[in-house]
Amino acid sequence: MATRRISDEAAFVLHRYDWSESSLILETFTRRHGRVALVAKGAKRPSSNFRPVLLPLQPLRLAFSAEGEIRTLKDAEWVGGQVMPTGDALLAGYYLNELLLRLLARDDPHPALFEHYAAAVQVLASEHGEALQPALRAFELLLLREVGVLPSLDVQTLAMAPLQAGETYGLVPEGGLVRTEPGEGRGALAATDWLALEQAMSQPAPFHATLREAARLSSALKPQLRNLLHYHCGVSSLRTRQLMVDLQAL
Template sequence: MAAKRVGEEPSFILHRYNWSESSLILEVFTRHRGRVALVAKGAKKHTSNFRPVLLALQPLNVTYTLSGDGNADIHVLKGAEWAGGHIMPMGNNLLTGMYLNELLMRLLARDDPYTYLFDVYGAVVKLLATQQGEVIEPVLRAFELILLRELGLLPSLHEETLTLQPLQPDASYVLVPEMGLRPALEVDRAALTGLQWTQLMHALDQSDGAYPAAVRACAAVASALKPQLRHLLQYHCGSPLLRTRQLMMDLQTL
């Protein structure tokens, strides 16, 4: 029986590692099939057509055959073409892109599709290739919120998690692992008002444009939101510390 073939699947490579002297294993985020593992046979050879194409943070269309009955852990890459659109992010934006890839590697189960998350990821990667500076911060916070929301890891942002009491618009609240949203204490340096959390929740609930709405909502609160989301994401990623986060912190101390 002929192997089932998946053709021209929109994809991004999240990670790659050696499989043999000439081949690679690719962790790929696909639009319709989620995160999949593919073996690229002969990809390390100088004559391979795969060599210049199999790059992270680049939109690709991949074709592969499903191993066994389709439930195998690793499938066989048959073709890959650059889908065009933008160049490779550089500098700090390249590190940021690697951070996004590590998040997806740590949090996404294989063969679990997230079509909307894929589209948002593609939009963020394109922005990383074309923009610099402060415009990136609200975009990253919006992506982190959408990632947590899509995975079912984000608590409701319009009520206290433990008491289920509605947020008071002028009161301050913080988002913490295990406890969700709780009233801010004097020691909490990063907090948002109940109104700001509610606005973020409303943005995420926009069925026809959650990503742009979330970016707009994050613009005014990105700095206070950053440490809270990072702690929550690290909690769900588990130990050890995200390698890209450690690298960024090390670079800041140079």
């Protein structure tokens, strides 16, 4: 019986590691099939067609077998259209990849999240450094919403009561969105800011709408989203974030 094959699948490589002297195991994020593990046989050989193509943060078209926990890569083509991010943007891209590896189960499709990721990578490759942090915050929010762990940002989570004008609220891992006293809680946002973020994530183009809001709120959002992400990833610090801190300390 012929092995069923998936072709022309939009994808990104999230991570790669050695499988043998000549082959690689790839963790990929695909539009229609979610996170998929692939073996790229012979990819480490100098003559392999896979060798110059299987790079992170680059849009690809893949063909692979449809059965098994780890599928076999049959073909890979670079789509083009953007350069490889460098410097801080490259580290930021690796950070996004780590989040996907930690929070997404294999073979669980998230086509909308795939589009958000592709849009975020485009921003990282654009060399507009001022957009880097807002792009990370926008993607973090949409990722948390997509995997079902971000509460509605237009109500107090435990009481399910509307947010009150003039009040500030913070995002707590085990309590959701809660009212804070003035000066209490790092990065608490005004009710109007949380409402604006909730509305942005509901727009037809949610990544870019959320990016615009995150551009003015990035500093306050960062510590709250970091705590939420660490909580759901089950770690006190993500490896890529710690690498950024270590490099900045050199």
